Amino acid sequence: MADETDALYRDMLQRMLLIRCFEERVIELCHRKQLEGLVHVGIGQEGVAVGIAAALASGDYLYGTHRSHGHFLARGTDPGRLMAELAGKDTGLCRGRGGSMHIVDADRRLMTATGIVGGTIPLALGTALAAGENGDVVAVYFGDGASNTGSLHECLNMAALWKLPVVLVCENNGYAEFTPMSAHTVVSHVSVHGQPYGIPAQIVDGNDTLAVLEAGRAAVARARGGGGPTIVECLTYRLRGHYVGDPAAYRKAGEVAEWRDKDPVRRFTALLQQRGTLAANEVEAIEAAARARVEDAVSFMTESPWPAPRSVADYVYA
């Protein structure tokens, strides 16, 4: 049992490191103009991505947001195909059609990311309506920014009304684009929105990977057992701007430093060393392995062909 857990935790840390390295490399590629497009990275939110992914079974479905590179990598998406998609290459997950905000990895039941804030929540409910018959669960991400869309509230009602097997994962990073939560939301936590609909919620430290895993597992079990929806509100922080290139001057002085101290990757690394799951001399090796995987992804992306211009209107209809 301990071996199983050790193996799981090591794997989870590897995924967190992969996400961190990938996202940092993406920022660098953007600054060098080797990657174009409107890109949103999830540096600082790796604990949520990996904790939730580890709580899901392989047949479960996951829907993302506009900031979903980490959600996908956490569930095993090939970093080369993801990097190629960000670059708009023909070898990308979506053959260059989707780009950073609209990634899909259907083989892994990573259904879609979206450029529409909160847009995947109804999609997730529909998939749950369909897939619930097979005992599958659907998890969907949304942020504190999405919590004020009308659609979220419509969905809270329907998810509770029909006891849909959904896990509503709120990545509460305290900002809706450039506006802090205190300025855009009247309630203290997004979880409060579940109360009028009778939807239970758990608020967790989103940068404590194991706390996220535990809350995720409870919510998934509840959904699978016919208990209906749960809100899992993960308090976290994005250590970079809203999009790559955002100087984020709207943040208070000292705020970023405060959250850097709670860095989920560093914390989980330290925890595993403390537990004896990871020896001190192994840390460097697994970090290097993550960087190497990302470099392979960049090479794959660089060497991949562009889509043919004449294919501009392909994939519109079946």
Place this chain on the structure above:
Amino acid sequence: MTQMRYVDGLRRAIELEMERDQRVIVLGEDVSVGGPFGITAGLLERFGDRRVINTPISEDSIMGLATGAALAGKRPIVEIMFVDFITLAMSQLVNHTAKLRFMSGGQLNVPMVIRVQQGAGGGWGAHHSQSLEAWFHHVPGLKVVAPSNAADALGLLRAAIRDEDPVLFIEHRGLHFRRDEVADPDAIPELGTAKIVRAGKDLTIVTYLKPVWDALAAAAELAARGISAEVIDLRSLSPLDMGTVLRSVERTSRALVVHEAVLQGGLGAEIAARIQEAAFDWLDAPVHRIGAPFAPIAASPVLEQAFVPNAWTIVAGVEQMLGLAPAAGLRAGDARHVT
């Protein structure tokens, strides 16, 4: 030869396809009790509440929910009660339903049908009478179908349900209770095909939905004056069957497009553009269009009647096109709809 009402054709299509394919489900407001027009009556009793789902008034999320069910292997038929309310569902419909196949590079399928009804009548006013097909004709990834009669209501809805792409299926509430002969109740036409419903040689009238019947009535009136009008029922608004239209214009040399929707920016503009691009050398006159004035529809019955094109509007329009004096007995102002 069977006789059938338009609403019966719609209901029968849904029943047959639900029987044939367990994946077909129906969602919408009031669907479990038949809805405002009785189209879904009896489906809940026959197929159960896992396949006939009555939703709250949440159009935005319902559209997304149906899309998500399609992504997981269902074939949803989602009903939006009035096309006017589809405005609430636009983001999901345009940004997800229509685009997920494309954005995923072909990984995702969205085999769903969005049924709406539109059209004026009864003075129901500006939020229950609009004709909005032009908006959806403009969205790549959607197909748009618009039956004018019971046989096509039946056959085309079955075709739409079987189609692998999302189909916006537009019904007209003024057609609900009309009875038509249904020559072959098992026929399932191919989507994207128009039909010549009246052969003629002097001009081609291109139209769809309720104006098809106004055009046929106008054609009968014109025939009495020696004018032979060919009437084409488009049936499919996206894709357009321009082949049928162009071959007709090559024979008649004149074209008139008629729709109930507002003239400005309506489908008539697209069709006229395509006709003159492809058949310029065959035309003896510019392509004309008939549509509603550029205004919302008023509730007052007198204003509604002045707003909605009818058979006399078409007769007057044709006379104007052909440079003929208007026949006696025509109401003044009937030709104001015509370009």
